[in-house]
Amino acid sequence: MRRREFIAASSFMMMQAVEQPVQNFAPMDQGAYRPVKLTAKAGATPQLTIEARDALEHRLKCMCGCSLDIYTCRTTDFTCPLSPAMHRDVVGLIDGGHTADEILDAFTAVYGEQVLMAPKKTGFNWAGYVMPFVALATGAAGLTLLLKRWTARAAAVAAVSTLPVAAGGTDDELARLAAAVRDDGGEDE
């Protein structure tokens, strides 16, 4: 195979994406493409710049199974036929005068919420966003309380250990008192 043939062959493969065996990598789902179309707005003018379009494509997942967003996939995996097709849909919707939110909604309506690279901040999805911080805050509060208890315990023991023997009683009594103040056997961690 010479250069021209190879160029032709590789380009063909890029367009056709023939089914190939894969190892360790999730197989590409060729049939996942669904057209996303909306009627163009009257007197439509594009609402998004190219940078805004690329940013929007970073928020939409390529459905070929690569786990990448549309922009990254179409500029990285040049054998993927889906991300260019999805990109064309994005461009079509932008040309139709639709805003970023409208385009996200249109893709969600066709593919479901899994087309979004991050879940929408609504309903149960809030749990996804908030839970790590709630867990951390709860942990921090719990740890602070625990540390305060430990410091109080240390202070009490220190106070007992500095009492003069004559004022406190016998060594045996003091040892019992120290153990009681230390709360030996209680929860410690």
Place this chain on the structure above:
Amino acid sequence: MILLGELSLWVALLMATWSGLVSFAGGALRRPDLVASGERATYAAFGFVVLSSLGLWTALLQSDFSLSYVAQYTSLNLPTVYKFSAFWGGQAGSMLFWCLILSMYGAIAVFANRSQHRVLMPWVTGTMATTLVFFLVTTAIASNPFERLPFPPPDGRGLNPQLQIPAMAIHPPNLYLGYVATTVPFAFAIAALITRRLDAEWLGAVRKWALVSWFFLTIGIVLGMWWAYVELGWGGVWMWDPVENASLLPWLTGTAFLHSIMIQEKRGMLRKWNVTLVVSTFLLAILGTFITRSGVIQSVHSFAQSGVGNWFLVALVIAFVVSAVLVSTRLKDLETPAQLESMLSREAAFLYNNLVLIGIAFSVLWGTLFPILSEWVRGEKITVGAPFFNAVNIPLALLLMALTGVGPLIAWRRASPKNLQRQFTMPLFGGLATGAVLLALGMRDVYALVCYTIGGFVITTISQEFVKGLGARRTIHGESWPVAALRLIGRNRRRYGGYIVHFGVVVMFAALAGAAFKKEFDVQLKAGESFTATDPWGDEWKFTSQGVSYFEALNRKVLAVALRPEKNGVVQPLIRSEKRQHVDAFDRNTFEPSTEVGILETAGQDVYMVFAGAPPGSDDPVAEIRVTFNPLMVWVWWGGIIMALGGLIVMWPQADRITRESGYAAEMKPQAVGAAS
């Protein structure tokens, strides 16, 4: 040799089973003869797994396509080094590789403790052997690399092109060495729980193993980042894929353990917490393997879906239940009279550091599993990708980095206000000055600004610690700077090795923050055509296409394009990116075309070039090219190297080794065991 390898797999299984049974029996019945037999069986199991591995390697190197695994992952024209690394390139081979490392660690652990920790060792050996039995059974039954084909093909399919890169030859072994090393601390924890010897003894035995695990996981993760960067072509190092997350989880909990162990060593506190961390690290390693191999979560590089995932799920549940039962029945033994002199102490700082590490581990796990949870609750599939993880984890990572600088500044037990003022003045000044300078220079990205400010704080902290230590040595011993530096680190390896690790973390974080300033350009160029671009540093670049070339290499056909860059008018080395079509020995295409990126690496940034392709129909094709300026990228790798170096210093054996005890028989006397229990 291949048949011997196949048979050895089964004999190894027998040996491991025997080792587990007699070790547990020896520990329970206090029979040194059974314990010794179990330990010998551990060595034997290792020997047979080595034989089995040699069998598979022989088949791979000889291209014996009668084995399904060899036909699936190699081809006649595959370079020898990749035939060798194909051992861990697929599901079945990597399972055997796991067995190889696990049996090796088991043998090392038994040998290293042949005359110490004798009460613990039967249970350690038994737990290691039981784990090995699980992996050997899974390998032999569910994923056997010696499975034969009825009709051997004339050539194999070959190794995925994206795995034909030196980094991929060493990235999986490092990850496996890290993952599997979590088994030894886990085995010691189980042994300590069973025998109720939960003082610092078992911790001393596992600290080095925890460091080994951390060291290899660090190298493995950084190599994985490098592989993603140079091979996948999307220009980043971390995409929060479930498999990447799976490697991060045990690293995070392992790091937390390496900090909290110091508190138990110094103060005798945190027994429950340390046991929990050790067990969690092991369980997370298994969970990660389950995620990777089950296909339960969509991932870009999951192993093909197979029944192996179910085996790991069962193992995970069993290990969790056993650990939970043991911990819950030993709560009283795990209790210690915890006291803390002050909230302003290094102990408290370490605990908050632990909290943040675990918080990040939780958020990564939560994000990884949230799609499953969402589907259960709402019946709606969702994607949790990089935007989610970045939103949640970047603030936590910055908080962690700040604590990295705070910990060393606070004294153990209690820090006085005067002490704090003295310690914090310079680092705070260093951090704020860094932030102010960057702000004045026009940096406006909030996260990057915060990252560099905290980075300045931490680096000043570390510098201050080194300067103080060096100054003290020079004053007391009159040493030169280099000698003082070598002795300072050599005689306080844990402390200063730890600082070096922290320095590496800052370097890596600072480099990753550079991604905020990356710039991308998509262009189409014919031979001789140019385009100009301004990089994030404000320098002017001109790239001139040298045209598209075609050639054939060992196992591939290559279409390449080269760019001649000029920076501010000064010619730079050529950058070349390739599009490759891999073929087998019969010139048949084996995989989809792959892309090799071109990188011009400098200290300030990488110029990262990807050749998208060239539409057909002309002898002078137009090359579609993406050029990206990735600021500070080289420092990601240097950060990783520094971290690994620091880890190596920390785990390097000290001269004052612990005197070995007098032999297991003496310690295994009934009265000794009785006293222990």
